[in-house]
Amino acid sequence: MIERFKRWLRIESDSKNTPHSIRFKHLGDKLGIIILPEHNKIFEQALRHRSIVDNEKFDSFETYERLEFLGDAVLDLIVTEILFEKFPAENEGFLTKLRAKIVRGDTLYQMAQKLDLNTYLEIGDRAAGQGIEYSKSVLSDVYESLIAAIYVTAGYEKAFQFVQNNIETLLNLEEVVNQVDNYKSVLMEYSQSLKLKLPKYSVVSEHGPGHNKTFHVAVFIENEKMGEGSGKSKKQAEQQAAKAALEKIEEAAR
The missing domain is CATH 3.30.160.20 (Double Stranded RNA Binding Domain)
Structure with a gap:
């Protein structure tokens, strides 16, 4: 009985230390969230570039693009709420311009870089070596797709906390306010x-x-x-x- 229990413990330990599970543990640590095993699939999709379709293992709807579509809308709402609370004395014009500066590709790319998202991106074999994982547009899209993955698996509040924490720790909001936008x-x-x-x-x-x-x-x-x-x-x-x-x-x- 004791030996069987020891074997079971080893199996449990091994299953938690596969390269796959370690990857999502690292990603969760980076994002400041816990990715449950049953949610791995959606986070895989959030990191899967459309070039993977060339491998004929996945359809286009299984790449990050659908999640990016959702994440874009969720991010807009979250940033709107954050700015509305943070700047109670500013008018609609100021808030609209600042929101545009935060949700645009350059800013999202900056945060994606600081989170090392390029190291988690899954790309197709034929696209390997082309530097896709360093592309500004790709990384900003992946950032949005991850927001969607958090929103779908953990709810709006967790997605809100993730974005709010990123804005506070990865951006200098004063610099963003003063950035030239035209x-x-x-x-x-x-x-x-x-x-x-x-x-x-x-x-x-x-x-x-x-x-x-x-x-x-x-x-x-x-x-x-x-x-x-x-x-x-x-x-x-x-x-x-x-x-x-x-x-x-x-x-x-x-």
């Missing part, structure tokens, strides 16, 4: 101050399926290319191109 406007003002022609934006390329395109845009001043940027929309790509141009101008002025 690089195109700043670049236009720069051009006007030097009596130059206004910046012109041109789509260099676009790729991806219709529902999930990525646009690559270049910005020119006086026919000189000043910067390039990418985004999920032309408007977003233009902002990134303008930002790159301003960084180039700042670097040249040093």
